[in-house]
Amino acid sequence: MNQTHTGSCLCGTAKFELIGEFKKFFLCHCSRCRKSSGSAHCANLFAPGAELIWLSGADKLSFYKHQETNFSRTFCSVCGSNVPTEIKARGIVVVPAGCLDTSLELSPQAHVFSGSKGNWDDGFADLPVFDGMPS
Numbered sequence: 001m002n003q004t005h006t007g008s009c010l011c012g013t014a015k016f017e018l019i020g021e022f023k024k025f026f027l028c029h030c031s032r033c034r035k036s037s038g039s040a041h042c043a044n045l046f047a048p049g050a051e052l053i054w055l056s057g058a059d060k061l062s063f064y065k066h067q068e069t070n071f072s073r074t075f076c077s078v079c080g081s082n083v084p085t086e087i088k089a090r091g092i093v094v095v096p097a098g099c100l101d102t103s104l105e106l107s108p109q110a111h112v113f114s115g116s117k118g119n120w121d122d123g124f125a126d127l128p129v130f131d132g133m134p135s
């Protein structure tokens, strides 16, 4: 079923609407996702056949494709936030879950490229949880 989702970057320059359906939701621990996010993994939604409409900031988007790989990402050139990437050759839109402003009915379905994860990336389920930064 098609749904409309909206999202934006941190500074609010880039705003988008996505019409379609998220079919997959993966936490990717590959080295490219680690480097580009600076974190343990990316949280990517995959929407085949979805329509991506830029409501603002289309002229401020930057695109990076990693040499000789399929890895690419689109980001706001003002604040650096990852935003959706339309992969036309595969007819798919990849959406970083963190940039969505609408809620999701889907939960992550799998950790992928777990073999590439950082040696500190383990046992997160056992960590204490705080509402904010502990003092």
Ligand SMILES: [Zn+2]
Pocket (backbone or CB within 6 Å): 009, 010, 011, 012, 013, 014, 076, 077, 078, 079, 080, 081
């Ligand atoms: Zn921005």
Ligand SMILES: [Zn+2]
Pocket (backbone or CB within 6 Å): 028, 029, 030, 031, 032, 033, 034, 042, 113
């Ligand atoms: Zn990855």
